[in-house]
Amino acid sequence: MPNFNLDAKKGNTYDAIVIGSGISGGWAAKELCERGLKTLVLERGRDVKHIVDYPTANKHPWEFEFGGKLPLEKQAEFGRRGARIHESTAHFWMKEGEQEIVQEKPFQWTRGYQVGGKSLLWARQTQRWSDLDFEGPARDGYAVDWPIRYQDLAPWYSHVEKFSGIAGNYDGLPQLPDGEFLKPFDLSCVERHFQKVIAANYKDRHLIHGRCAHVTEPQEIHLQQGRAKCQHRNLCNRGCPFGGYFSANASTLPWAERTGNMTLRTHAVVHSIIFDEEKGSAVGVRIIDANDMQSYEYYAKIIFCNASALNSNLILLNSTSSRFPNGLGNDNGLLGKFISWHNYRGQISARSEQFSDKMSKGKNPSHSYIPRFRNLNRQETDFLRGYAVGFGSSARAVQFSRAGIGEELKRNLFDRRLGHWWVSGWMQGEVIPIESNHVRLHEELKDKYGIPQLVLSCDWTENDDKMVKDYMEQMTEMFEKAGFTEINARDSGSAPGSDIHEMGGVRMGNDPKTSLLNKWNQLHHCKNVFVTDGACMTSTATQNPSLTYMAITARAANFAVDEINRGNL
Template structure:
């Protein structure tokens, strides 16, 4: 596959500029380029080309100096990233060194970052679930925060559009609150998971157990193959970069699609300082960039600007884009910019063991787990009086102990080694994913006195889970134990390790969409109020958080916003 074009024009002028190359930025680039706009993508981090720059993609466990663990020096340099549990020796090059790009915490916040071409699309969890009007109407229905300016019908065709290109494997369930989509064949549950599925459905008829809907190609279609993408090999080495392009990433899919149009340019090592606002025209005219390596400032200009740097990074840019018209940050007439941080809370559930199925095993390392959709607070009959909204279970699943169990077993000699070739017993876990309510007091601001090495004010986080989330977690843990017990598991142990906000890696809400510029930053088309040619389509735009993963919604919102922007541009309305 051809490398991405990095040669910028001498005039520094483009039809469109996209800030960020992750999930939202990649989609903005693809859509803008395919609609004929000369597009510049500004990426804060280094250039990463698909396959060429995945150094650990084929390494085995024994190929690593520390067997996958971080060295003491690495732990010092990635002192926030390690709190997530995601980063290790095989993936550290795709995570940001916190020592190079620090921030402040009034209340703990785990800001998990990946500054490189593709951003966190190289390391995301890949679960993709449509939202429904249960989600889009929740705030209005309950009098929480503000109402979404859109409904499911506005996004439904865009969900289908992006799902078809991405490639989502999954099972249709016919649930109104979890709409079915355009799916490739689902991955398979193993024998233990199928047993649990039957047992749970027998006792809890409204709790279907299914395989997760994930962005993995199980049956590549011609449009996937045209980009060099192939079928998932069940290696479960996804976060190292997939050489098959089997899981969706900007590097494997949207950026190559943009690149082949001839309209695409990406400029890595471009730290966006601020967006240039023309007060007379009432529009954004360009972007100020600090070169990550030389520290030199450069300006680039365009008719359209899409800010897709990730929720907190986009907010940092907007807050730092001050003018006489917007003294508190671009688009911040409402005072809501930086407020209403949301995430998902998880690391709560139960695990247990099972005596049986000793004659059965499974093949490969399936890169995804089971999923149990939300079943609480759907209607009056499922109402829980202790909390609002709901939760699901995802990611975990069933498996058998393997040779790794020998690490904690006493033994020596041939008999001990032979025993490691015999699989151990079955165990299974259920881990909940819960919704976080928007709260104005959960916020991020610019430091008044600290700047990073590129001259930008660093971010200060002040956010935490609230009483609603804590009450929900008690039920999430209890329900997990009940389902495992109903399935005949024993030695059931519950767990609840909430940590700080941010560890869900679904931070969102800091430049929310709304119906009124007095209470929101963006309108229903993801336009910044008061700056019609500036769009924000990453997690910052979200008005509530649902309990399912948001990435496919970011993609749908981005494709929809680009369609609106380009049609408006063609009508000379921008």
């Protein structure tokens, strides 16, 4: 008589399990499957197949019932963010009741629960870190020293850039290393003007093309993925049927699937990672099926946690055992602490009186960028670290008069004049990780899946306030030198997390007493569990983080396979 428990366990056993199917989870799946591992990818949301499940990708503006604006009752389903969600992308955002949380302090946590995660919704900005960033904590004593440096990640940056397709220019800036670039998008006439003004007035400041994950010149590797040239439609967040921008749906997940080694399990809400006391290692993952609300277990040699930063913290905190009563790998009690994000509070806008005879041709899905210029070679301000700046410009629509009737109306309609240009800048500042900024599990409240609710307790510091003030002063000065008018520099006062770049809580480091992960993203005290999403970040730098998640994940996944082959895992 067969042992049904053993048979069931065998049927649910894989070489590797990846928790999450977004930007980092997709890369883990691709690398592990390419290296021959039978890999289970767990996604808590629904399936979204490339092209097939982009229902609004080719809709015209007039095809949206309310001009793209969600009616009030629909907005309410998404909470405070509802008023800013467009009808064309609402199906990719998480509704308010899906995952209850406790905001001990206001925190804007944006989630996209479907295959591909927020890789369908990201801004696609991709910049490498430099040693200025990796050495930041060691230099000023905040957080702990990174266990890696730029040279450790440089080949993996190249690896993911070539596959993903990154448009950019070779700028030769030490604080922002160049990468493997395709042709950049053009700067507008106003951006070129501002670029010249900055170059003429500052030695340490540069306006460059925004480096972005768009295929502007398809290479053979992109054609093999079934992706085509970016069409400049600027409808990216609806899902790109051309595969013009990088998403897990268009790129890494289909690539992993083609190997025959990937199994995708949707509607799988991860409850915890299972730790075997006798083996002294993790052996699997416990999930709650979102449809039948039943518990299931899956088993593997290695587990990659890529659920997004805060959810990875939640899963590890909820993975308790006799060996780890406070969460998996949490001997030092630091799991969930030193949460960080980016500071987007500083904003500026203005009007350009020049170039009123010009308009832009086509659409640019990217923007220009001013890399960090504060505290590069010495501590020159009253705040630590620095900020980068996104800069955009747009020509006001053609102006004409609708006055009159008959011939007079026709003349007025055809007597068109170009409008002026508007410019805007937004800050992306480095938030210093501090221990009091943390997440933890609520002792009593649980969500609808029976999982403890996550308590978010994070706030701004004086360092953030000083950085915003400096940003407004410096950008106002730069705008004035450029001749811009109607300058409006302001502090948005937005809540932490509004940047959608939450990081930390399971930080990397050299010392198990002060960090959770080693230089290969293994838990110090549970070596077959890897964390390579935003939770692993020791500090945030000023760059958009997704490219670094990709590179770290590819590096860790290949190390994991090598360790299995050596018999170490």
